[in-house]
Amino acid sequence: MAQAGLAVREWLGHRTTIAAIALVVAGLLFIGLEVQSPNSMYFTGERVTGTVQGGIVFYDVNGSQYTQDYPQLSAPPDGTKVGVYLYPDNPSTALVDRPTRWIEAAAILVWFVAAAVLLVAAALHRRAVRRRNERH
Numbered sequence: 085m086a087q088a089g090l091a092v093r094e095w096l097g098h099r100t101t102i103a104a105i106a107l108v109v110a111g112l113l114f115i116g117l118e119v120q121s122p123n124s125m126y127f128t129g130e131r132v133t134g135t136v137q138g139g140i141v142f143y144d145v146n147g148s149q150y151t152q153d154y155p156q157l158s159a160p161p162d163g164t165k166v167g168v169y170l171y172p173d174n175p176s177t178a179l180v181d182r183p184t185r186w187i188e189a190a191a192i193l194v195w196f197v198a199a200a201v202l203l204v205a206a207a208l209h210r211r212a213v214r215r216r217n218e219r220h
Contacts, residue, residue, distance in 0.1 A: 100206035104199040111195030118192060125178070126185045129169040134180065136164045143168045145175035155180050 118124050134143035134152070139159040141152045152168065160166070167181035 098206060098210075100202055104202045104206075107195050107199035107202065111192060111199070114192045114195060118188060123179065123185070123188060125169045125171065126181075126188070129171050129179070131181075132168050132170065134166050134168040136160050136166060137162050141166055141168060141180050143170075143175075143178070145170065145172065148175070150176050150178065152178050152180050155182055 118127070132143050132145060134141040136154055136159055139154050141154055143150055143152070154160075154166075168178050169181065170178035
């Protein structure tokens, strides 16, 4: 048991582990910012399908029709189907799906992916060094 504690302390002492922890903390900060943003509806809301007509998106929720302005400068042709994200208890407040949703998701995920890649690369490097030292 004491050996396991020593191994964990040694692992936590590596610069790569500290850097990975810093990356995870940065990712958690981004999640905290996103949760406070109105755009969190993209990730926590319900998706319904709307139809573009004249630059306005029409969508139905529980038999009632709602509208949102299309958020980009040039709206797609009339009749185009688009995703609309909303909270069922307040369907009049909604967000029309946009590419920025994927940018926001990437801005959150990149921190965690970088931490994982860093930890795997460091573990592989330590393993290679250990094997090389065992041969000599």
